[in-house]
Amino acid sequence: MISGNRPEIKNYSNYPNYIYFDYQEIQDSISKSSLKKVAMISTAFKQFSNWNGKGRLTHIDKQKVEKIIKKAKKLKKPFRFWATPDSKTAWKAFSELGVDIINTDKPAKCFNYLNELPQKIAEIKSFSKVYTPTFKINSSKKTVKNIILLIGDGNGLSQISSTALVNNGELTLTQLKDIGLIKTQSADDFTTDSAAAGTALATGKKTNNRAIGVNPKGKPIKNIIEIVSEQGFNTGIITTDEITGATPAAFYAHQKDRSQKNEIATDLINSNLNLFVGGGSATFENLAIENKFRLIKSTNDLKKANNKVGFFISKKKPTPVQNGRDNILAEVTKESIAFFKQKQKPFFLLVEAAQIDSFGHYNDTNGIITESIDFDKAITEAIKFADKDGETLVIITADHETGGFSIPQGNIKNHLIEGSFTTNDHTATMVPIFAYGPQSHLFTGVYENTEVFFKILKSISK
Numbered sequence: 001m002i003s004g005n006r007p008e009i010k011n012y013s014n015y016p017n018y019i020y021f022d023y024q025e026i027q028d029s030i031s032k033s034s035l036k037k038v039a040m041i042s043t044a045f046k047q048f049s050n051w052n053g054k055g056r057l058t059h060i061d062k063q064k065v066e067k068i069i070k071k072a073k074k075l076k077k078p079f080r081f082w083a084t085p086d087s088k089t090a091w092k093a094f095s096e097l098g099v100d101i102i103n104t105d106k107p108a109k110c111f112n113y114l115n116e117l118p119q120k121i122a123e124i125k126s127f128s129k130v131y132t133p134t135f136k137i138n139s140s141k142k143t144v145k146n147i148i149l150l151i152g153d154g155n156g157l158s159q160i161s162s163t164a165l166v167n168n169g170e171l172t173l174t175q176l177k178d179i180g181l182i183k184t185q186s187a188d189d190f191t192t193d194s195a196a197a198g199t200a201l202a203t204g205k206k207t208n209n210r211a212i213g214v215n216p217k218g219k220p221i222k223n224i225i226e227i228v229s230e231q232g233f234n235t236g237i238i239t240t241d242e243i244t245g246a247t248p249a250a251f252y253a254h255q256k257d258r259s260q261k262n263e264i265a266t267d268l269i270n271s272n273l274n275l276f277v278g279g280g281s282a283t284f285e286n287l288a289i290e291n292k293f294r295l296i297k298s299t300n301d302l303k304k305a306n307n308k309v310g311f312f313i314s315k316k317k318p319t320p321v322q323n324g325r326d327n328i329l330a331e332v333t334k335e336s337i338a339f340f341k342q343k344q345k346p347f348f349l350l351v352e353a354a355q356i357d358s359f360g361h362y363n364d365t366n367g368i369i370t371e372s373i374d375f376d377k378a379i380t381e382a383i384k385f386a387d388k389d390g391e392t393l394v395i396i397t398a399d400h401e402t403g404g405f406s407i408p409q410g411n412i413k414n415h416l417i418e419g420s421f422t423t424n425d426h427t428a429t430m431v432p433i434f435a436y437g438p439q440s441h442l443f444t445g446v447y448e449n450t451e452v453f454f455k456i457l458k459s460i461s462k
């Protein structure tokens with residue numbers, strides 16, 4: 001294809017059949033025989049706009065650009081602008097405008113970006129019904145009776161922002177007023193994993209990555225569930241991970257490495273938990289868990305359950321929301337709270353939305369947001385109960401951020417978000433913590449993740 005110095009258009013058809021031309025005189029007319037020799041239509045972008053590729057084209061420029069593209073398309077040849085801004089935002093804008101050939105000095109980067117874009121864009125169709133709390137008991141000085149701790153694994157600020165923005169701009173979570181930020185570094189790493197972060201939240205001690213409920217030397221540390229059990233609390237854990245996953249395990253197990261699944265499973269069986277719900281029954285096949293926990297088969301069975309119940313929602317890791325997991329996280333949260341309430345003893349319930357992290361690792365925007373909306377539904381159940389109960393403190397936080405997730409573009413009206421990722425791993429960015437109920441004010445400020453443990457103990461101390 002000849003570009004640059006080209007012959008006169010009327011002479012195109014005199015050239016051999018393997019030679020084509022870049023037609024740049026779109027304003028003029030062209031004969032049928034010459035048009036046959038056109039491989040591509042090009043024109044200078046600067047004639048229509050001075051856009052630098054940041055933000056959006058102005059409405060007036062966009063109309064001009066659309067008009068020339070429409071004119072070019074009538075000739076049914078691929079269309080290109082030259083001298084264009086050369087950025088992700090520009091590549092996306094031109095591709096959405098229907099420009100067929102993107103002009104760039106970074107073809108590989110441009111190809112990868114546009115190729116992966118569908119996976120980075122989420123268009124959300126199912127939403128969290130926002131509950132507005134009464135705030136009657138919020139931040140009161142009253143001693144707390146029950147604790148509900150909800151952990152969104154990998155649920156950083158962009159995860160929360162994107163979820164709120166697609167959910168008509170708000171979540172139940174974003175109604176809350178007592179907010180802080182926690183630092184997540186582990187004992188041996190700038191960037192934590194879920195094992196060390198879970199252990200920090202559960203025990204108030206920093207430990208090494210991969211360690212579950214033990215200190216950097218491998219010595220077991222008492223966790224919050226063990227401590228409050230001794231004070232007469234009933235305790236439970238709910239997760240959308242396998243129940244032996246690092247985050248839930250940090251609240252009942254003591255092992256040097258998160259991969260010691262069998263040992264962690266045995267710790268669960270021997271734990272003083274009254275209730276657990278999660279995936280991963282396969283791990284327990286030869287472990288006689290039935291001797292310690294009555295295994296139930298549905299959320300409904302929770303209503304009639306007595307003490308020490310276990311509910312496996314899947315053999316391995318539970319199905320993601322975007323692949324058809326139903327409303328189970330919110331349902332079991334609601335029924336577990338009812339289960340504890342009828343016992344008339346104080347309770348500590350941990351709820352983990354585990355797969356926000358998984359989709360951060362996969363750099364899958366839709367996965368992150370659908371899991372995070374699912375999480376907000378569980379949060380809603382906890383906040384509703386706290387309002388009715390008046391003695392329950394609800395704490396919502398994350399163990400770390402995953403994906404270096406950011407949200408460069410989106411559309412609130414169409415519930416659309418474009419995600420961008422700096423890594424397929426965790427990051428060290430501080431994560432938000434929200435609290436609602438008596439003593440919620442204890443959780444404001446900026447502090448280490450280990451402080452959460454001490455703040456919880458303070459909230460329940462008489």
Ligand SMILES: [Zn+2]
Pocket residue numbers: 154194357358361402426
């Ligand atoms: Zn992770």
